[in-house]
Amino acid sequence: MISSEEHERGWKAEIARRLEQGDGLEFTLGQFAQAVGTAAGVGALREFLNQAVETGxxxxxxxxxxxxxxCKKVLSPAGAPYSACPYCLTDYLEEGVEVVAETFYQLVGKTSRDIRWMIVVHGMNSRAKWQEEFSWQIANRLRYSAPVLIYKYGWATIDVLVCWLHRKLASQLGERMRIAIAQAKASQRPVRPDIIAHSFGTHLLSMVLTDPDFEDLKFGRVITAGSIIRPDFDWDSLIENGRVEAVLNHVGGKDIPVLIAQFAIPRTGPGGRVGYTANKAINVCTPTFKHSDFFLTENLRTQIADDGLWHNFLTHPLEHFTPEGRLVPASWKRAPLVVRSATRGLGYALFAVLAPFSWLRRWLDP
Incomplete structure (x- = not known):
């Protein structure tokens, strides 16, 4: 026989689940009892809910x-007394019936959010086939009518070695985002897209976020994977100023490229391995993931399925978002300047030698 303590633990777990998912925040005693497998007439459950009312x-x-x-539609107290139903139009006086008084309980919490639309930005040297898979999964597994803008800046190889090309690519990304946001507004969609960025795409995103020319752009929830953004990037200010709603940094425990990014790519760092040190950033580590494992079909499907990490971050209230694998990074310092200078000097020399071949390849295979 189940003890009263076990019953209460189950009731508390159900409350916690509803708050975490932002779903089912309003219910009757009978609805809650059915959800937890308790008979509606049990006085202990009623007392439990009434105590929760007293505590706020x-x-x-x-x-x-x-x-x-x-019909059985819920009628607002504001319309009382009711002589007829505003939904089924039944005249209660003619039928000789009266409305049924009913008590509802409402949890104090935020409701879940929908994914309205999204921009995804791939990494370097990639045609990013995972983005088509992601768009398909969003449409099918999540059951949302959520347009996905797949932003492709083309192949990027030795281009990542020099800053002026970064600025050019970031400017192009920012302008495309501005056009997409204007189009969303014209279509009466929310003007804040959610963002998913990978590898070099995360660096371009960080440049857009810190460029005064694009300070008018605001975003919803941001997911970075395989990030080469510096761990000390100031996400806190962006969130506090309303530029970004929240950021989830998915860290790969076996991601090697992000560890060496700062030695080859100017103004980058191992955010995708160390984590972001900003207080408001959410870092989650999957120890077995390498640089692109986030987007393997089976992993991608898991992450955006119901109760998947990305699905929960994009849809659940963040107040109760407590994912497994939460990472709290230690302080981070950049590699010594002499080391970075030496490796980047080699990078510039490599760029000078290979740039003509790279541009020829772009012309032949855009």
Missing amino acids: ALRKIEAFRCPMPE
Whole structure:
């Protein structure tokens, strides 16, 4: 036989689940009892909910319900007293019935959010086939009508070695984002897209976010994977100033490229391995992931399926978002300047030698 303590633990777990998912925040005693497998008439459950009301965790709402079996719609107390149903139009006086008084409980928390639309930015030297897979999965597994803008800046190889090309690519990305946001506004969609960026795409995103020319652009929730953004990047200010709603940094425990990025690519760092040190950033580590494992078909499907890491981050209230593998990074210092200078000097020399061949390849294979 289940003890009262075990019952109460189950009730608390159900409350926690609803708050975490931002779903089912309003319910009747009977609905909650059915969800936890407890008979609606059990006085202990009623007492449990009433105590939650006293502590402020729940609100009690006295409402009405249409008594007609084919309707049973909830009626707002603001319209009382009801002589007819505003939904099924039944005249209660003619039918000789009265509205049913009913008590609702409402959890004090935020509701879940929908994915309205999204921009994804790939990494270097990639045609990013995973983006087509992601777009397909968004449309099918998540069941959202969410347009996905797949931003492709083309192949990037030795281009990543020099800053002026970074600025050019970041400017192109920012302008495309501005056009997309204007189009979303014209289509009466929210003007804040969610963002997913990988590898070199994360660096371009960070440049857009810190460029005064694009300070008008605002974004929803941001996911970075295989990030080469510096761990000390100031996400806190961006979140506090409303430029970004939240950021999830998915860290790969076996991601080697992000460890060496700062030695070859100017103004980058191992954010995708160390994590972001900003207080408001959410870092989650999957120990087995390498640089592009996030986007292997089976991993991608897991992450955006119901209760997947990315799905929960994009849809659940962040107040109760407590993912497994949460990483709290230690302080980070850049590699010594003499080491970075030497490796980047070699990079510039390599760029000078290979640039003509790279541009020829771009012309032949855009």
